[in-house]
Amino acid sequence: MVKFWASVLGGYPRGRLARYTMRDLDSGVLEPYKGLVELERASALVVGAQLASGMRFVVDGMLDWHDIFRPFAEAWRNVYLDGIIRYFDNNFFYRIPVFRGEPEPQRLVLPGRVKGLKMLAEPAGVKIVVPGPLTMVKMGRNESGLSDYDLVDRVASVLALEVREAVANGAVFIQIDEPFLSDPEASRDDARAAAEAASRIAREAGTAVTALAVYFDSPKPDVYEELIDSKVSLVSLDVGDAPARAIELLREKGCGGHGLVLGVIDARRIHDDSYSNVRDLVAKAIDACRELEEVGLTTTTWLDLVPLRFSLRKTYILGLYTERLAADLGGEAVIPISAKPEPYLAG
Amino acid sequence: MAAYTVPKAFPTTVVGSYPKLPSAQEALRRQRKGEISEDEFKRLVREAIRGVIEDYIWAGVDILSDGEQSREDMVVYFAERLRGYAPGEWVRIFDNVYFRKPIIVGRVEWVSPMALDDWEYARSVSGGRPVKVILTGPYTMLEWSFDLHYGDRREAILDLARAIRREVDEYLARGAKYVQIDEPALSTRPWREEAELAGEALEVIFRGVSAKRIVHICFGRIERILPYILDYPVDQFDLEFKNSNFRLLPYLKEYGYDKELGYGVIDVHSLQVESVEEVKKAIDYLMKLDIIGPEKIYIDPDCGLKRLPRRIAREKLRNMVEAAKLARKEWAGEE
Numbered sequence: 001m002v003k004f005w006a007s008v009l010g011g012y013p014r015g016r017l018a019r020y021t022m023r024d025l026d027s028g029v030l031e032p033y034k035g036l037v038e039l040e041r042a043s044a045l046v047v048g049a050q051l052a053s054g055m056r057f058v059v060d061g062m063l064d065w066h067d068i069f070r071p072f073a074e075a076w077r078n079v080y081l082d083g084i085i086r087y088f089d090n091n092f093f094y095r096i097p098v099f100r101g102e103p104e105p106q107r108l109v110l111p112g113r114v115k116g117l118k119m120l121a122e123p124a125g126v127k128i129v130v131p132g133p134l135t136m137v138k139m140g141r142n143e144s145g146l147s148d149y150d151l152v153d154r155v156a157s158v159l160a161l162e163v164r165e166a167v168a169n170g171a172v173f174i175q176i177d178e179p180f181l182s183d184p185e186a187s188r189d190d191a192r193a194a195a196e197a198a199s200r201i202a203r204e205a206g207t208a209v210t211a212l213a214v215y216f217d218s219p220k221p222d223v224y225e226e227l228i229d230s231k232v233s234l235v236s237l238d239v240g241d242a243p244a245r246a247i248e249l250l251r252e253k254g255c256g257g258h259g260l261v262l263g264v265i266d267a268r269r270i271h272d273d274s275y276s277n278v279r280d281l282v283a284k285a286i287d288a289c290r291e292l293e294e295v296g297l298t299t300t301t302w303l304d305l306v307p308l309r310f311s312l313r314k315t316y317i318l319g320l321y322t323e324r325l326a327a328d329l330g331g332e333a334v335i336p337i338s339a340k341p342e343p344y345l346a347g
Numbered sequence: 348m349a350a351y352t353v354p355k356a357f358p359t360t361v362v363g364s365y366p367k368l369p370s371a372q373e374a375l376r377r378q379r380k381g382e383i384s385e386d387e388f389k390r391l392v393r394e395a396i397r398g399v400i401e402d403y404i405w406a407g408v409d410i411l412s413d414g415e416q417s418r419e420d421m422v423v424y425f426a427e428r429l430r431g432y433a434p435g436e437w438v439r440i441f442d443n444v445y446f447r448k449p450i451i452v453g454r455v456e457w458v459s460p461m462a463l464d465d466w467e468y469a470r471s472v473s474g475g476r477p478v479k480v481i482l483t484g485p486y487t488m489l490e491w492s493f494d495l496h497y498g499d500r501r502e503a504i505l506d507l508a509r510a511i512r513r514e515v516d517e518y519l520a521r522g523a524k525y526v527q528i529d530e531p532a533l534s535t536r537p538w539r540e541e542a543e544l545a546g547e548a549l550e551v552i553f554r555g556v557s558a559k560r561i562v563h564i565c566f567g568r569i570e571r572i573l574p575y576i577l578d579y580p581v582d583q584f585d586l587e588f589k590n591s592n593f594r595l596l597p598y599l600k601e602y603g604y605d606k607e608l609g610y611g612v613i614d615v616h617s618l619q620v621e622s623v624e625e626v627k628k629a630i631d632y633l634m635k636l637d638i639i640g641p642e643k644i645y646i647d648p649d650c651g652l653k654r655l656p657r658r659i660a661r662e663k664l665r666n667m668v669e670a671a672k673l674a675r676k677e678w679a680g681e682e
């Protein structure tokens with residue numbers, strides 16, 4: 001019997017409290033400590049929404065991250081930030097991280113967050129997300145003197161350290177985001193570098209579940225072939241953006257022995273997703289990878305590209321559809337609040 | 348109005364947006380809070396437009412824009428003025444900066460002129476230099492809105508195109524010489540069907556238009572859509588080159604490009620001011636490839652300058668103009 005569980009892919013948008021707090025923090029009006037308290041309040045809202053919607057793993061919403069690269073770039077020596085540039089095909093811009101040498105962490109980003117989240121997350125597991133080293137290098141600028149792939153390797157080792165400490169502090173789900181692998185320009189070599197980097201990070205994750213996530217589109221078949229060689233537990237694919245190509249990919253290439261996470265709830269549009277479409281998509285994916293014992297369901301990308309209200313609504317839809325799917329497809333839904341405690345929840 | 352002669356070779360221009368001047372910032376801030384009358388808003392915006400035009404003239408730019416001072420965002424501005432749109436809720440653009448991403452809730456229709464006042468005002472203070480009409484294209488309007496009405500993208504884009512065409516007619520009736528449609532979203536989804544869809548919309552906007560027809564596309568993978576856009580009904584493609592290290596040029600050569608080219612030589616994402624030599628070298632590079640002649644090459648930045656500090660935007664334009672002058676001497680024998 002296939003087990004179904006749900007977890008949102010990544011961050012949430014900022015509501016008014018978080019917006020004002022960030023503004024006051026950025027302008028120095030608010031003491032950092034008070035800012036943290038305010039952000040924790042804002043974060044509690046999105047954690048509560050995830051718990052109430054039955055998410056198996058929850059994120060703190062990354063409300064204070066201006067973009068996925070920023071908190072890390074700011075914490076590392078030899079990396080500085082330049083102008084802003086478009087983030088894939090979104091009307092959203094990130095600040096370009098410029099590598100002037102090998103990144104060296106001055107402080108760690110994740111452990112403190114995990115501690116804060118752990119108190120709110122029970123009985124769900126704490127999920128953290130790190131930028132994929134390949135995506136960070138490709139979307140950044142490499143002035144380090146190292147080759148791109150050598151730099152990817154260095155970024156991976158710093159992130160591996162982050163992840164080790166995050167797990168030591170209670171994180172049970174580590175997701176490595178490599179949206180660049182869905183880019184038409186991504187090559188087989190890129191995919192190999194990303195897969196190796198993810199393996200390296202996963203090695204430090206101990207007993208935590210690890211996932212390599214690709215979104216905004218489906219990767220090309222040759223890219224996918226390489227990325228499923230990664231030593232992560234799960235491969236997380238956006239199957240909602242280009243459903244036909246995604247299913248074709250799974251049919252042709254399978255899952256490489258990985259568990260699968262399917263991005264089925266459209267995180268970039270605000271209409272309610274059609275249940276029958278989601279069900280058909282999931283049924284086809286399961287049919288393509290018959291060895292699957294469990295399937296995670298998620299959003300096509302982070303929820304921070306829609307207004308807060310819709311991000312909460314989408315979270316609810318994700319939870320609701322997961323339960324319905326389990327019933328309709330003869331599986332079992334894993335919902336922390338009603339399920340019996342599982343090993344990763346203990347302690 | 349004093350006559351101004353646009354140089355035949357390497358005329359200089361801008362893509363459109365300029366850093367918001369203080370009075371425009373104030374106007375937009377007070378408008379957001381609902382604390383400003385329409386007249387006061389216009390007054391403040393005009394003050395800003397005048398400042399922008401002064402900067403352009405100081406730098407020596409030939410074909411100007413109004414600097415999009417009243418446009419908080421290139422999509423929201425028009426969405427607020429078209430029927431069929433509802434104001435959205437806050438969505439982040441970058442850092443802690445947000446826009447109200449608009450929602451299409453009904454059939455999109457033109458109601459009344461949307462950006463005409465700013466353009467007319469800019470023209471009145473430009474000392475005779477032509478001012479481009481710059482409008483956000485239908486493809487980008489749809490891509491950067493939420494759609495709860497159409498479901499069918501083609502239908503939505505064509506309605507948007509009809510509304511924009513109606514707007515274009517207002518300017519043509521007042522003697523506009525340059526009409527530019529901005530489609531930055533097009534390069535982010537570089538597929539043939541997408542390029543063809545945008546092309547169909549441009550047909551609606553430009554059919555029978557005798558002013559110079561320009562489409563601006565930037566960033567992303569333009570080379571992927573290039574073969575499908577070359578027969579668009581436009582006189583000029585205005586493209587970004589500097590930020591992508593002129594990667595696109597060999598493709599233009601390969602496809603036998605022969606329209607006019609808005610040649611983006613200034614990186615709008617970098618705070619570093621390009622030197623005159625650097626820009627001149629970029630022009631030389633294009634000339635040596637022997638794709639089109641100097642009278643078909645318009646020198647401009649990669650994209651709008653709105654994200655730069657004003658001081659840097661000014662310096663960048665100044666060096667760009669100086670480089671164009673040198674190139675004019677060298678490649679066209681013009682003073």
Ligand SMILES: [Zn+2]
Nearest residue numbers: 531565650651
């Ligand atoms: Zn642009």
